[in-house]
Amino acid sequence: MNDMRLLERDVDTNDIKIAARDVQVYYGDTHAIKDVNVDIADNTVTAFIGPSGCGKTTFLRCMNRMNDTIDIARVEGVIKIDDEDIYDKNVDPVQLRAKVGMVFQKPNPFPKSIYDNVAYGPKIHGLAKNKAELDDIVENALRRGAIWDEVKDRLQEPGTGLSGGQQQRLCIARAVATEPEVLLMDEPCSALDPIATAQIEELIDELRQNYSVVIVTHSMQQAARVSQKTAFFHLGNLVEYGSTGDIFTNPQDPRTESYITGRIG
Amino acid sequence: MPVFWIFVIITGLAAAGYVLGRGRALASAGGDQRNLHSLPSYYGSNAAIFTFVPAFLILLIWLVLQPIFISLTVQANIPDSVVPEGSTIGLVMSDVRRLADGLDTAVSQGVITDDYARSVRVDLTDIRARLGEAGVALGSNLTSEIMIAAQRFRSMTNTGNLIKTIVVLLIALGGLGYALSRTQKDFRARNTVEATVRVLLIVAASIAILTTIGIVLSLIFNTIEFFFLYPIGDFFGSLTWSPSFGGGSDLGVWPLLWGTLYISVIALLVAVPIGLFSAIYLSEYASPAVRSVAKPMLEVLAGIPTIVYGLFALLTVGPMLVDAFGDDGYLGLGWMQGGTAVMTAGLVMGIMLIPFVSSLSDDIINAVPQAMRDGSLGLGATHSETVRQVILPAALPGIVGAVLLAASRAIGETMIVVLGAGAAARISANPFDAMTTITAKIVSQLTGDADFASPEVLVAFALGMTLFVITLGLNVFALYIVRKYREQYE
Ligand SMILES: Nc1ncnc2c1ncn2[C@@H]1O[C@H](COP(=O)(O)OP(=O)(O)OP(=O)(O)O)[C@@H](O)[C@H]1O
Numbered sequence: 001m002n003d004m005r006l007l008e009r010d011v012d013t014n015d016i017k018i019a020a021r022d023v024q025v026y027y028g029d030t031h032a033i034k035d036v037n038v039d040i041a042d043n044t045v046t047a048f049i050g051p052s053g054c055g056k057t058t059f060l061r062c063m064n065r066m067n068d069t070i071d072i073a074r075v076e077g078v079i080k081i082d083d084e085d086i087y088d089k090n091v092d093p094v095q096l097r098a099k100v101g102m103v104f105q106k107p108n109p110f111p112k113s114i115y116d117n118v119a120y121g122p123k124i125h126g127l128a129k130n131k132a133e134l135d136d137i138v139e140n141a142l143r144r145g146a147i148w149d150e151v152k153d154r155l156q157e158p159g160t161g162l163s164g165g166q167q168q169r170l171c172i173a174r175a176v177a178t179e180p181e182v183l184l185m186d187e188p189c190s191a192l193d194p195i196a197t198a199q200i201e202e203l204i205d206e207l208r209q210n211y212s213v214v215i216v217t218h219s220m221q222q223a224a225r226v227s228q229k230t231a232f233f234h235l236g237n238l239v240e241y242g243s244t245g246d247i248f249t250n251p252q253d254p255r256t257e258s259y260i261t262g263r264i265g
Numbered sequence: 266m267p268v269f270w271i272f273v274i275i276t277g278l279a280a281a282g283y284v285l286g287r288g289r290a291l292a293s294a295g296g297d298q299r300n301l302h303s304l305p306s307y308y309g310s311n312a313a314i315f316t317f318v319p320a321f322l323i324l325l326i327w328l329v330l331q332p333i334f335i336s337l338t339v340q341a342n343i344p345d346s347v348v349p350e351g352s353t354i355g356l357v358m359s360d361v362r363r364l365a366d367g368l369d370t371a372v373s374q375g376v377i378t379d380d381y382a383r384s385v386r387v388d389l390t391d392i393r394a395r396l397g398e399a400g401v402a403l404g405s406n407l408t409s410e411i412m413i414a415a416q417r418f419r420s421m422t423n424t425g426n427l428i429k430t431i432v433v434l435l436i437a438l439g440g441l442g443y444a445l446s447r448t449q450k451d452f453r454a455r456n457t458v459e460a461t462v463r464v465l466l467i468v469a470a471s472i473a474i475l476t477t478i479g480i481v482l483s484l485i486f487n488t489i490e491f492f493f494l495y496p497i498g499d500f501f502g503s504l505t506w507s508p509s510f511g512g513g514s515d516l517g518v519w520p521l522l523w524g525t526l527y528i529s530v531i532a533l534l535v536a537v538p539i540g541l542f543s544a545i546y547l548s549e550y551a552s553p554a555v556r557s558v559a560k561p562m563l564e565v566l567a568g569i570p571t572i573v574y575g576l577f578a579l580l581t582v583g584p585m586l587v588d589a590f591g592d593d594g595y596l597g598l599g600w601m602q603g604g605t606a607v608m609t610a611g612l613v614m615g616i617m618l619i620p621f622v623s624s625l626s627d628d629i630i631n632a633v634p635q636a637m638r639d640g641s642l643g644l645g646a647t648h649s650e651t652v653r654q655v656i657l658p659a660a661l662p663g664i665v666g667a668v669l670l671a672a673s674r675a676i677g678e679t680m681i682v683v684l685g686a687g688a689a690a691r692i693s694a695n696p697f698d699a700m701t702t703i704t705a706k707i708v709s710q711l712t713g714d715a716d717f718a719s720p721e722v723l724v725a726f727a728l729g730m731t732l733f734v735i736t737l738g739l740n741v742f743a744l745y746i747v748r749k750y751r752e753q754y755e
């Protein structure tokens with residue numbers, strides 16, 4: 001990794017897209033997220049890193065209220081997107097999730113055709129006026145998901161028949177197709193080969209022009225390559241948050257340092 | 266020795282074999298079970314299997330073959346002159362068997378001694394009276410040939426039983442000895458046990474399959490017999506059903522088929538939407554508290570015997586419908602003449618099927634992985650969009666299966682029809698008319714006191730066959746639908 005390049009990386013002072021204050025998450029009696037405060041900037045890629053089970057997925061799911069679907073999960077504190085409290089009574093979680101898209105840790109294609117998987121979101125939100133437009137959206141999304149070439153001849157075959165890595169890219173394409181403002185990606189490259197990974201990282205960089213992207217990853221190299229900001233979680237705490245260059249070259253907390261140098265986690 | 270005791274003894278030997286085999290295996294390994302090829306319990310089971318299985322099989326075969334063999338031998342020794350005019354050797358043989366049983370009973374009650382039973386002669390004693398004391402009544406013609414045959418029958422049976430006991434016990438002991446002699450630490454006892462388990466499972470499966478085949482074959486043969494007596498063209502061609510036990514009946518299947526299908530369709534129209542919607546509510550929308558109360562309550566409905574539903578149809582639903590649709594009903598329509606009608610039976614049958622459909626569908630919907638819901642909700646779909654576009658398609662094969670199972674039950678249902686739909690076989694489009702179904706008519710054809718060889722009774726088999734073909738067709742159709750529209754999740 002080229003430390004010089006990391007240090008020189010420009011961190012623009014972008015507008016704050018998501019602001020979390022004193023967020024706590026409980027699963028029944030388990031306290032999974034403790035006192036997390038974080039500001040996620042617009043037009044920025046933010047990486048969440050940390051050892052397994054530290055609460056990265058849990059915190060990610062707070063930001064589009066997917067934790068509502070878990071009966072025992074309880075979220076406290078304030079999370080604002082564009083200065084609007086998303087846990088406010090007046091907020092419709094359905095609208096929120098259309099705005100804050102998510103790629104799940106485990107690929108979960110619907111038991112439908114590849115085409116219908118990608119067209120699902122655009123159809124629900126009425127993004128296409130006719131079939132031709134929908135076809136364009138689907139093709140475009142699959143291209144951005146770096147899977148078009150592999151599936152263009154078998155769009156009507158079930159998405160569940162794809163390989164693990166193909167399913168993962170299909171799910172990325174599916175999430176991109178709805179044009180969210182924020183994209184939460186939970187280990188999107190965990191099953192991908194280096195070439196597909198590079199293509200997805202390119203996509204992430206491209207998405208940054210218009211959106212804000214949060215990516216959970218277990219690869220330090222990936223975090224360093226794609227993100228401008230990095231947050232390190234440990235045992236439910238947000239230990240350190242700052243520009244990616246600072247985190248990787250000059251960590252303030254000893255726990256961060258031992259994690260990125262491979263001593264814990 | 267009675268069969269029961271033989272069975273107990275070989276079971277006991279098998280248990281002993283288990284303990285011995287286990288101990289012997291451990292001893293051969295110097296008490297350390299890590300030196301054994303298999304776990305010690307496998308050696309025990311192996312010895313138990315070798316003791317029990319061959320002996321038990323021989324016992325079963327013996328029990329089947331011995332009576333046949335003895336009957337044939339005794340029968341061959343009865344002179345033809347004994348068979349009276351107009352009778353058969355079979356009838357004589359049943360006299361012989363009855364007498365032999367009578368002698369056994371009398372001996373076991375102490376009325377006569379065993380020696381006496383062996384040697385008694387009809388022409389010298391009044392054996393009829395002696396047996397009468399033991400409560401055994403004999404047929405009329407007790408000749409000395411029959412007595413001799415009966416005595417031969419008894420003695421052969423006794424000898425046979427003695428040999429049987431000895432042979433079975435010897436085989437059990439032999440099996441035990443053989444298994445123990447092979448038991449040492451390198452013997453692969455686990456493989457024997459695994460193979461036995463497999464054979465056991467295959468036997469269970471074949472029993473299930475063979476019984477089904479047997480039932481179907483008997484249906485087929487009886488149906489063919491019926492079609493010799495009654496032309497198949499009339500059965501499928503006539504639109505009237507009017508059996509008369511005096512002969513000259515009209516046995517057209519269509520009125521019954523029409524009633525069956527009409528009632529089933531109404532029942533499914535009631536049961537499928539209500540059952541499916543309640544399943545969706547329970548599995549997708551209800552809070553755990555509601556679910557924990559509502560689900561058992563629905564399942565209680567499934568436990569109500571159908572005769573109770575029949576009563577409900579006859580006494581409650583029928584009169585209620587008449588109040589509305591009858592001649593003097595408040596709707597003033599005059600469509601309904603009496604309480605028993607297709608509508609009555611169909612509604613009540615639908616209620617009966619609701620828990621059936623809902624509880625099966627509920628399980629199927631619950632089996633759709635949470636990741637599917639998350640995926641859909643995460644794209645900004647509403648709850649009902651998720652249910653309609655992701656969960657139901659994924660659960661569809663199972664739901665179709667549930668509906669077809671319900672349809673099979675509706676078609677085969679009898680009690681509700683007998684009480685709720687009436688007994689009139691007719692084809693009518695008015696759902697408030699009384700009609701009847703195949704099942705109800707099978708009951709009434711078989712409960713009459715007609716000759717079992719008459720077409721009026723044998724028609725029951727043809728009706729049963731028709732039902733069977735319909736349900737089979739439904740199942741095949743269901744499989745086709747499921748294959749075609751299956752949306753797999755893995
Ligand atoms: N549905 C749930 N019910 C109960 N506890 C949960 C649930 N989901 C997560 N947890 C707990 O919350 C903690 C954080 O889990 P989380 O999935 O957020 O970890 P993670 O950082 O994403 O780990 P990984 O890198 O392995 O994906 C863990 O201790 C986990 O056991």
Ligand SMILES: [Mg+2]
Nearest residue numbers: 056057105186
């Ligand atoms: Mg995770």
